Amino acid sequence: MTKILAINGSYRNGGITDQIVETMVKALDEAGAEVETIYLRNYPIEFCLNCRECTQKPGEAPGKCVHDDGMQMLIEKIEQADGYIFASPTNFGSVTAIFKRFMERLVVYGYWPWGTNSPKDRKENTSKKKAIVISSCAAPGIMGRFLFSTHKQLKMTAKTVGADTVGTLFTGLVSNEPHHKISHSVEKKAKQLVTKLM
Numbered sequence: 001m002t003k004i005l006a007i008n009g010s011y012r013n014g015g016i017t018d019q020i021v022e023t024m025v026k027a028l029d030e031a032g033a034e035v036e037t038i039y040l041r042n043y044p045i046e047f048c049l050n051c052r053e054c055t056q057k058p059g060e061a062p063g064k065c066v067h068d069d070g071m072q073m074l075i076e077k078i079e080q081a082d083g084y085i086f087a088s089p090t091n092f093g094s095v096t097a098i099f100k101r102f103m104e105r106l107v108v109y110g111y112w113p114w115g116t117n118s119p120k121d122r123k124e125n126t127s128k129k130k131a132i133v134i135s136s137c138a139a140p141g142i143m144g145r146f147l148f149s150t151h152k153q154l155k156m157t158a159k160t161v162g163a164d165t166v167g168t169l170f171t172g173l174v175s176n177e178p179h180h181k182i183s184h185s186v187e188k189k190a191k192q193l194v195t196k197l198m
């Protein structure tokens with residue numbers, strides 16, 4: 001059975017990100033996948049300390065972080081998944097702070113011993129998994145996708161864990177009312193996109 005892990009960096013219960021991710025999860029479930037959603041707003045993750053303990057030993061497996069928190073379990077889930085949904089609203093031109101905090105903890109996916117200027121991607125030569133990236137913004141979607149860093153950051157997250165981004169859903173003009181409902185066309189696109197993960 002295909003295992004999909006959805007990581008949701010929205011702060012809002014029932015907001016745009018939740019609606020899109022939940023539409024995808026339902027479609028995946030109906031297609032026979034095993035899906036789990038992690039809501040980062042409820043998940044215990046400490047900030048990266050930039051100590052780079054986790055980056056010193058070579059190998060394809062993620063390094064070991066000095067923190068003892070929810071991230072250990074999350075890394076296991078990431079390793080076991082066949083595909084991913086990475087989702088975050090756009091706040092001040094980037095992913096949310098909770099998504100960024102999660103992203104920085106993915107430094108365990110880099111081999112970066114002291115004395116080298118940049119990390120080597122541990123998953124560089126492994127066979128690629130698949131990821132779909134989701135974001136929303138108040139600006140028109142097309143502007144948001146190309147002007148803001150969100151899309152680039154979500155794709156970087158996918159690459160870091162060894163996945164190619166096979167689909168993007170960037171929804172704009174979401175802030176005209178407090179409880180915006182996703183349109184039928186967004187819902188349709190969300191359902192269509194998940195077939196790329198199966």
Ligand SMILES: Cc1cc2nc3c(=O)[nH]c(=O)nc-3n(C[C@H](O)[C@H](O)[C@H](O)COP(=O)(O)O)c2cc1C
Nearest residue numbers: 010012015016017089090091092093136137138139
């Ligand atoms: C603190 C904050 C910063 C935001 N920054 C931007 C921004 O830079 N560009 C933009 O188009 N929308 C921005 N927005 C609008 C959000 O992207 C929008 O509310 C979000 O996509 C809704 O997602 P959610 O329903 O999952 O919360 C911002 C909203 C907040 C609250």
